[in-house]
Amino acid sequence: MSEREVLELLRENARYSAADIARMTDLEEDEVEAAIEELEAAGLVRGYQAVVDWDRLEDERVRAEVELNVRLDRETGYDDIAERLARFPQVTALRLVSGDYDFDMEVEGDSIREVSQFISEKVAPVPEITQTVTHYVMTSYKENGIELGDGEDDDRLSYSP
Amino acid sequence: MTFELSDRVQAVPPSGIRRFFEIAEERDEVISLGVGEPDFATPWAARDAAITSLEQGKTSYTANRGKRELREAIADYVADRFDLGYDPDEEIIVTAGASEAVDLAFRAFVNPGDTVAIAQPAYISYEPGVIFAGGEVLPVPTREEDDFRLTVEGLEEAGAADADVLVLCYPNNPTGAIMPEEDLEPIAEFAREHDLTVFSDEIYAELTYDGEHTSIASLEGMRERTIVFNGFSKAHAMTGLRLGYALGPADAIGAMNKIHQYTMLSAPTTAQYAALEALDSCDNDVEEMVEEYDRRRRFVLSRFREIGMDVFEAKGAFYCFPEVPEGFTAEEFAEEVLREQGVAVVPGDVFGDVGEGHLRVSYATGLEDLRRALNRIEAFVADHA
């Protein structure tokens, strides 16, 4: 119902004001505010971030996708390993995935050196981790559903029938 | 030597939006709410089908009436969505846009001197189309009090009982009005009683935000006297691919095909492949676009009310039709808001005299731009209060 609609609109643009969302959904502004509060309280909405095209920034920002293989034992499950890895601030995303490897981890740092060091000194030594494969991101074309490129200009005529 | 223009060409005045276009060109940073086409690109699957067809060298003419496969897909689609049953072999013709279909119908069914009643405000191409065909236009005004729906009283007052053809367009460009089944019934009865041929332009059918679209051709006794126009420009965001179609009884479509086969031969082949894919696999894309238009519609209507401009509750297409504040004509408002604030809107009188005092505002533009444009309109209204 409307909560879902509010969620979709926030996903589209987290900066829509409650008033804007109210206008788009025919809800009252305070209903929108209440819905957002509830979504946040329920942990459905976990935060709001800008989608950044780092390639446009002068300063280097290095990102890597890391494949991780792990060996589980009786005491340690996926969740335990994940919990340990997710605590590192360098890790921006961590997912257990199906297929050839176990975890898919996104890492960010200020330089290749920093990221490499993090992987070799902090991640690889974790006893359950049997293998890491690091892929440095060279160019990003789409992030969070938003295409990064130059953006297409609206070349429609300003008046048409 | 100078060309001597035909009387029919001379009878058509220059387009009312041309002058505005020139002003807009001179000014930078115009936000345009003057466009009558989607701001979305054609769904990728349809574009990909077009590309593949080109890669495979499918670049020859198709059958005059369009690829059989496409006509079948159209027949299934209109049966499913609008309860319309048409035979793909004889009762469907694929055209270069709904525009061509409209033109074919005027030329096939209007004799010099015939009267064509047009429910107004109306899409700007009908009147010239009638004049090019040698017919006479009979404007049938609709009123905001009736939600811009056509009524039998309106038809009677205008003298449409004596007309030969009645042109309808719902959901409507420019008002955004729709005609639910209960409003179409008396119009259908009027058409049967007075033996009118009905041209029903339903190109915005998918863009109906409140209830379901009803085609007048699906009402009893109407199929045999109605030509339905539709196409891929609006709901499938395919304006530049130029693909539309007409539905009607076999002899009528045959007559239209007679003109089409000598003037157009066949609709663009690449576009036909795109359209086939659009019908086959793009329902979700259409649904998403419709949802997005609906959100913008609510946003725009609510902003106009906050600004203090009366606005009719548009329920279809992607236009709304606010009233200009006192002290302005539609043209003055449109021109000044363009010059002062760089917002392009179309004055309502372009769509017939009854549109005076209104603006056509298109929301086929992203929400950020809509928000900025409405802020500018708000500032403009405040400056001139």
Ligand SMILES: Cc1ncc(COP(=O)(O)O)c(C=O)c1O
């Ligand atoms: C009511 C109406 N009919 C027909 C058309 C033309 O459609 P097409 O691109 O299929 O020629 C338009 C375009 O604005 C329209 O608004």
